[in-house]
Amino acid sequence: MDLVPKLGFCATVHYIWWERNRRLFENKVRTHDQIIEAIRLDVAIKCAAFPISAVHSPRNQFLADNWGIRVDWKVITQKTCAWFRPPTHMAVLHCDGSLTADRASYGGIIRDDAGVAIMAYAGKGDINSVLSMELFAILKGVTFCIQRNLLRVSIRSDSKLAVDILNGAMDCPWSMQILMDRIATLLQQLQRKEIKHVWRELNQPADFIAAMDTGDGxxxxxxxxFPQDLVELVKNDSDGKVFLRTLSH
Known part of the structure; x- marks a missing residue:
C-alpha cells in the first residue's frame, strides 16, 4: 500500500500540468471535482493491473476506500516459539551466516541436549553471498562436532534455503556445489543427524556470534x-523463554 500515495502524487502532478496546458492552449476548463476524479481513476486503474495485498489497518483501509482499490487483506496472527531440545544424547549445532556492506562472516554454537553451551566459533568469509555463508557456517560447525566426537547432531539454521538444499528438497546452485559436496562428505561421518529450519528467534545466539568482528581470521x-550478552541469550533458550512471532497470511 505504500505505493498508492506515490502513484497519487505522480498522477496529481500529471493532471495539474495537463489541466494547465488545456486552459492555456485549448481554452478548455474542467472543474475541481473532475480533475480529482481523473486522478483517482488513474491510480485505481494502475493498481488494478497487479494484485495488492496488505495488512488491514485504519491507514490502509482509508487508502483503499478513497482510491477505489481492491485489496487482498492479510490476516495477522501471532505464534509462540521456544528453543526445543533434541533427542536424548544429541548435540545441537546452531549456525548462521552474515553479510553486510563491507563484511561476510559466519558463526555457530554447539550445545548439549539440555541447551548447555559446549563451544562457539566465528570467522570472516571471502564470498559475498548469504547462502554461501550459511552453508559455510554449517560446514565449520559439523567439522567441530566431528573433532569433538559429537557424532549425533541436530543441525539448525534460520536459512530455509540452506536447510532445503541439505535435505534434498531443492537443488544446490552450481556455484556452491563444491561447498555442498564437502558438507555431504562430513555428514556421512555422523552416526545420526537431523537438519531443521528454525525461526530467527530460536537462532539468536548463532546470529549474535556471526555478527562478531573476529578480524581476518x-x-x-x-x-x-562468552560475552555477557551471549551468555544471556543461551540462558534464555535453556530456560525455555517464549518468543512471539508475528505472521501474516
Missing amino acids: EAIFNPLD
Whole structure:
C-alpha cells in the first residue's frame, strides 16, 4: 500500500500540468471535482493491473476506500516459539551466516541436549553471498562436532534455503556445489543427524556470534569466554523463554 500515495502524487502532478496546458492552449476548463476524479481513476486503474495485498489497518483501509482499490487483506496472527531440545544424547549445532556492506562472516554454537553451551566459533568469509555463508557456517560447525566426537547432531539454521538444499528438497546452485559436496562428505561421518529450519528467534545466539568482528581470521570461544550478552541469550533458550512471532497470511 505504500505505493498508492506515490502513484497519487505522480498522477496529481500529471493532471495539474495537463489541466494547465488545456486552459492555456485549448481554452478548455474542467472543474475541481473532475480533475480529482481523473486522478483517482488513474491510480485505481494502475493498481488494478497487479494484485495488492496488505495488512488491514485504519491507514490502509482509508487508502483503499478513497482510491477505489481492491485489496487482498492479510490476516495477522501471532505464534509462540521456544528453543526445543533434541533427542536424548544429541548435540545441537546452531549456525548462521552474515553479510553486510563491507563484511561476510559466519558463526555457530554447539550445545548439549539440555541447551548447555559446549563451544562457539566465528570467522570472516571471502564470498559475498548469504547462502554461501550459511552453508559455510554449517560446514565449520559439523567439522567441530566431528573433532569433538559429537557424532549425533541436530543441525539448525534460520536459512530455509540452506536447510532445503541439505535435505534434498531443492537443488544446490552450481556455484556452491563444491561447498555442498564437502558438507555431504562430513555428514556421512555422523552416526545420526537431523537438519531443521528454525525461526530467527530460536537462532539468536548463532546470529549474535556471526555478527562478531573476529578480524581476518577465525575465533573459537569456550563458554567461560562468552560475552555477557551471549551468555544471556543461551540462558534464555535453556530456560525455555517464549518468543512471539508475528505472521501474516
